[in-house]
Amino acid sequence: MRVLVLYFSKTGNTKKLAEEIAKGVNEVKDVKCVLKSTSEVTQDDFVKSDGIIAGSPVYFGTMAAELKDVFDKFVGIRRQMGDKIGAAFATSGDETGGKETTIISIIQAFLIYGMIIVGDPLEATGHYGVACIGTPDEQTAINAVKLGRRVALLVKKLKS
Amino acid sequence: MRVLVLYFSKTGNTKKLAEEIAKGVNEVKDVKCVLKSTSEVTQDDFVKSDGIIAGSPVYFGTMAAELKDVFDKFVGIRRQMGDKIGAAFATSGDETGGKETTIISIIQAFLIYGMIIVGDPLEATGHYGVACIGTPDEQTAINAVKLGRRVALLVKKLKS
Amino acid sequence: MRVLVLYFSKTGNTKKLAEEIAKGVNEVKDVKCVLKSTSEVTQDDFVKSDGIIAGSPVYFGTMAAELKDVFDKFVGIRRQMGDKIGAAFATSGDETGGKETTIISIIQAFLIYGMIIVGDPLEATGHYGVACIGTPDEQTAINAVKLGRRVALLVKKLKS
Amino acid sequence: MRVLVLYFSKTGNTKKLAEEIAKGVNEVKDVKCVLKSTSEVTQDDFVKSDGIIAGSPVYFGTMAAELKDVFDKFVGIRRQMGDKIGAAFATSGDETGGKETTIISIIQAFLIYGMIIVGDPLEATGHYGVACIGTPDEQTAINAVKLGRRVALLVKKLKS
Numbered sequence: 001m002r003v004l005v006l007y008f009s010k011t012g013n014t015k016k017l018a019e020e021i022a023k024g025v026n027e028v029k030d031v032k033c034v035l036k037s038t039s040e041v042t043q044d045d046f047v048k049s050d051g052i053i054a055g056s057p058v059y060f061g062t063m064a065a066e067l068k069d070v071f072d073k074f075v076g077i078r079r080q081m082g083d084k085i086g087a088a089f090a091t092s093g094d095e096t097g098g099k100e101t102t103i104i105s106i107i108q109a110f111l112i113y114g115m116i117i118v119g120d121p122l123e124a125t126g127h128y129g130v131a132c133i134g135t136p137d138e139q140t141a142i143n144a145v146k147l148g149r150r151v152a153l154l155v156k157k158l159k160s
Numbered sequence: 161m162r163v164l165v166l167y168f169s170k171t172g173n174t175k176k177l178a179e180e181i182a183k184g185v186n187e188v189k190d191v192k193c194v195l196k197s198t199s200e201v202t203q204d205d206f207v208k209s210d211g212i213i214a215g216s217p218v219y220f221g222t223m224a225a226e227l228k229d230v231f232d233k234f235v236g237i238r239r240q241m242g243d244k245i246g247a248a249f250a251t252s253g254d255e256t257g258g259k260e261t262t263i264i265s266i267i268q269a270f271l272i273y274g275m276i277i278v279g280d281p282l283e284a285t286g287h288y289g290v291a292c293i294g295t296p297d298e299q300t301a302i303n304a305v306k307l308g309r310r311v312a313l314l315v316k317k318l319k320s
Numbered sequence: 321m322r323v324l325v326l327y328f329s330k331t332g333n334t335k336k337l338a339e340e341i342a343k344g345v346n347e348v349k350d351v352k353c354v355l356k357s358t359s360e361v362t363q364d365d366f367v368k369s370d371g372i373i374a375g376s377p378v379y380f381g382t383m384a385a386e387l388k389d390v391f392d393k394f395v396g397i398r399r400q401m402g403d404k405i406g407a408a409f410a411t412s413g414d415e416t417g418g419k420e421t422t423i424i425s426i427i428q429a430f431l432i433y434g435m436i437i438v439g440d441p442l443e444a445t446g447h448y449g450v451a452c453i454g455t456p457d458e459q460t461a462i463n464a465v466k467l468g469r470r471v472a473l474l475v476k477k478l479k480s
Numbered sequence: 481m482r483v484l485v486l487y488f489s490k491t492g493n494t495k496k497l498a499e500e501i502a503k504g505v506n507e508v509k510d511v512k513c514v515l516k517s518t519s520e521v522t523q524d525d526f527v528k529s530d531g532i533i534a535g536s537p538v539y540f541g542t543m544a545a546e547l548k549d550v551f552d553k554f555v556g557i558r559r560q561m562g563d564k565i566g567a568a569f570a571t572s573g574d575e576t577g578g579k580e581t582t583i584i585s586i587i588q589a590f591l592i593y594g595m596i597i598v599g600d601p602l603e604a605t606g607h608y609g610v611a612c613i614g615t616p617d618e619q620t621a622i623n624a625v626k627l628g629r630r631v632a633l634l635v636k637k638l639k640s
Contacts, residue, residue, distance in 0.1 A: 061448075061588030062542050065549035072539045082282045096451040100420040101588055104264070107277075108541030108581055114282040116314070117267075122242045122274040128381075131416040154276070157318060219392045221428030221608075222382050229385035256611040260580040261428055268381030268421055288541075291576040402602045424584070427597075434602040436634070437587075442562045442594040474596070478637060 001031045001155050003085075004049040005148070007056070008038040008066040013091040013135045014057050020141045021053055021089060021130065024148025030160075031152040038066045043074050050155040051085035052115075053148065054106050055129075058092035062105035071109045078113055085158070086110030087118050087151050088129040089144070091136075099131040118154060120147045161191045161315050163245075164209040165308070167216070168198040168226040173251040173295050174217050180301045181213055181249060181290065184308020190320075191312040198226045203234050210315040211245035212275075213308065214266050218252035222265035231269045238273055245318070246270030247278050247311050248289040249304070251296075259291040278314060280307045321351045321475050323405075324369040325468070327376070328358040328386040333411040333455045334377050340461045341373055341409060341450065344468025350480075351472040358386045363394050370475040371405035372435075373468065374426050378412035382425035391429045398433055405478070406430030407438050407471050408449040409464070411456075419451040438474060440467045481511045481635050483565075484529040485628070487536070488518040488546040493571040493615045494537050500621045501533055501569060501610065504628020510640075511632040518546045523554050530635040531565035532595075533628065534586050535609075538572035542585035551589045558593055565638070566590030567598050567631050568609040569624070571616075579611040598634060600627045 003025045009015035018035060025033035036045060046052065056063040088106035092099045107117050107128065119128045124143035132140040163185045169175035178195060185193035196205060206212065216223040248266035250259045267277050267288065279288045284303035292300040323345045329335035338355060345353035356365060366372065376383040408426035412419045427437050427448065439448045444463035452460040483505045489495035498515060505513035516525060526532065536543040568586035570579045587597050587608065599608045604623035612620040 059548075059552045059555070060592045062548065062585045065545045065552045068539075068542065068548050069545035072545045075539070078286070079282060082286075094445050094447060095415065096419050096423075096449075097445060097447045098420065098588070098592065099416050100418065101424065101448075103416075104268070104421065105542045105585060107267075107271075108264070108288070108578070111267075111277070111279040111288050112286060112540045112578065114279070114286045117271070117277040119271040119274070122239060125414055125417060126238070126242075126272060126274045127414060127417050128268070128271050128421075129416075219388075219395070220432045222388065222425045225385045225389035225392045228379075228382065228388050232379045232385045235379070254605050254607060255575065256579050256583075256609075257605060257607050258428070258432065258580065259576050260578065261584065261608075263576075264581065265382045265425060268418070272380045272418065285574050285577060287574060287577050288581075289576075398606070399602060402606075424588070427587075427591075428584070428608070431587075431597070431599040431608050432606060434599070434606045437591070437597040439591040439594070442559060446558070446562075446592060446594045448588070448591050 001159050002049045003031055003033050003051040003152055003155060004045050005033060005035045006041055006052060006054040008064045010057060014055050017089055017091055017136045017144055018055055020136055020144035021148040024145035025152045027149050028152035028156060031156055038070050041070060043077050046074055047077055047080050050159050051151045053087045053151055055089035056102055058090055058098035058102045061098040061101045063102055082114035084115050085151050085154050086115040087147060090131045092133055095133060100128055103129040118150055121150045161319050162209045163191055163193050163211040163312055163315060164205050165193060165195045166201055166212060166214040168224045170217060174215050177249055177251055177296045177304055178215055180296055180304035181308040184305035185312045187309050188312035188316060191316055198230050201230060203237050206234055207237055207240050210319050211311045213247045213311055215249035216262055218250055218258035218262045221258040221261045223262055242274035244275050245311050245314050246275040247307060250291045252293055255293060260288055263289040263291060278310055281310045321479050322369045323351055323353050323371040323472055323475060324365050325353060325355045326361055326372060326374040328384045330377060334375050337409055337411055337456045337464055338375055340456055340464035341468040344465035345472045347469050348472035348476060351476055358390050361390060363397050366394055367397055367400050370479050371471045373407045373471055375409035376422055378410055378418035378422045381418040381421045383422055402434035404435050405471050405474050406435040407467060410451045412453055415453060420448055423449040423451060438470055441470045481639050482529045483511055483513050483531040483632055483635060484525050485513060485515045486521055486532060486534040488544045490537060494535050497569055497571055497616045497624055498535055500616055500624035501628040504625035505632040507629050508632035508636060511636055518550050521550055523557050526554055527557055527560050530639050531631045533567045533631055535569035536582055538570055538578035538582045541578040541581045543582055562594035564595050565631050565634050566595040567627060570611045572613055575613060580608055583609040598630055601630045
């Protein structure tokens with residue numbers, strides 16, 4: 001089983017958060033994490049994954065064009081994505097500056113891909129996903145691991 | 161296993177859509193559908209259900225206060241809701257008048273309850289949920305059944 | 321000219337934020353601020369105001385049912401609200417726990433009332449509105465004043 | 481005074497809707513409409529306009545990457561955009577398939593640019609903006625004109 005952690009990162013903050021989430025995925029036996037940036041990812045990565053956790057810095061309230069472009073371009077494989085697991089994360093420069101609406105924009109894309117959505121679990125913050133301002137601090141890193149693990153465990157439960 | 165179909169309905173349209181969704185739930189063996197309005201539902205209905213499909217008419221772009229009040233009041237059982245399945249539906253008077261944002265408002269509540277979210281399946285419209293203008297027509301009824309069935313099948317897969 | 325600052329508050333935090341915003345409104349000559357809770361407000365307050373700034377604590381990702389109920393109940397005066405100014409604020413318990421989506425839910429209601437929307441100005445944070453975790457700190461209070469002043473100045477420009 | 485009508489269009493439907501909106505802008509004396517696609521628009525078009533009405537086809541629930549890329553790239557002029565007027569439109573293939581959330585995604589970008597937002601006026605549908613499925617029909621075209629006129633009239637009121 002496989003979970004793709006997909007990110008766009010310019011300053012490195014979103015990449016760092018992606019790496020923490022990947023740790024959580026890798027804690028789950030039999031689930032392999034593939035960590036890729038938007039410039040590396042292929043349609044095949046989408047099709048071969050059982051779950052995708054995608055993240056972006058906050059640019060004007062929704063995911064960066066670079067990540068949106070991936071979703072838009074891969075429209076041809078939409079019918080192969082039903083019932084895979086989806087989750088989202090974001091990093092921003094401002095406290096109430098679009099982290100939530102960026103996560104929701106990614107969740108909306110996953111819903112239209114026909115996927116099954118989870119936020120970060122109740123033992124993290126129990127909201128839309130994992131987010132932070134700037135580089136992830138210790139608490140965010142812990143929550144990121146919990147999100148990765150949640151997705152991997154759900155993949156395992158549904159696919160085995 | 162149990163799926164709650166919860167609705168607020170003033171004119172009867174949302175109730176009719178709820179009834180179609182309930183049919184889809186009942187098609188799945190071993191899953192029982194409980195159909196309740198916002199004035200009938202109890203905290204216990206939330207706790208005892210393995211999935212909830214909630215719907216509202218569109219009032220000013222988000223779910224009606226009557227449905228929001230249910231989510232707000234039941235905050236005390238939030239920690240018991242993690243990993244149940246959630247999905248949403250809406251009826252409106254205008255084509256681009258808030259059906260989507262109403263469904264998203266319900267999905268946001270379910271995410272904060274820690275739940276696992278699905279939209280209507282790719283073999284329906286493959287979007288946020290089921291919606292219609294006024295009373296559900298034949299195509300909407302078919303999609304409603306598909307949403308109900310999707311939630312029931314996922315409940316069965318996760319809980320058995 | 322008149323601006324209504326409308327809030328629902330249980331713990332007092334949202335009321336405090338409302339009071340800071342009201343200060344900003346009152347800084348503008350010829351604009352009177354009316355500060356009311358959801359249990360005090362009347363349809364007449366909506367009709368007689370040239371702008372409304374509404375706020376709520378975050379309950380499950382959108383405005384509290386108490387505030388939504390006000391918008392829902394006043395539907396009869398919708399046609400008298402076109403071109404009034406609207407803005408929003410929120411308080412929450414969690415950093416990425418629904419402040420933004422709560423503000424957006426209020427903005428959506430104002431758009432459907434036909435109103436003209438502003439967020440907090442660029443000299444504050446330049447985002448959807450004013451928000452904080454818990455009780456407003458000094459910086460939030462400064463931004464709240466800026467939001468109140470922005471709405472009052474726009475009312476003055478449009479109505480005089 | 482100047483209003484930019486900005487669109488991304490692949491099949492031509494969103495361009496047609498943009499052209500209808502442009503007619504409404506041009507009905508207002510002293511306001512000039514500039515109609516441009518995402519591949520033609522420049523930062524200077526943003527800065528020199530007093531209002532922007534932007535539209536996109538629905539791709540996975542938010543604006544197309546091509547339009548998002550324009551907003552992202554022009555971040556450097558954000559501080560010059562405060563108090564300009566913003567509005568949005570969308571075209572889709574499915575009735576409840578993302579028209580609203582696409583419009584909201586554009587409104588969110590405009591709010592973070594510090595702009596003043598309007599939806600389509602109460603004498604149109606009185607919701608988030610103008611939208612249609614496929615090519616604009618007669619009623620949509622009428623509403624599109626009303627949105628264009630609303631933005632142009634507000635520009636005139638605020639800038640003169």
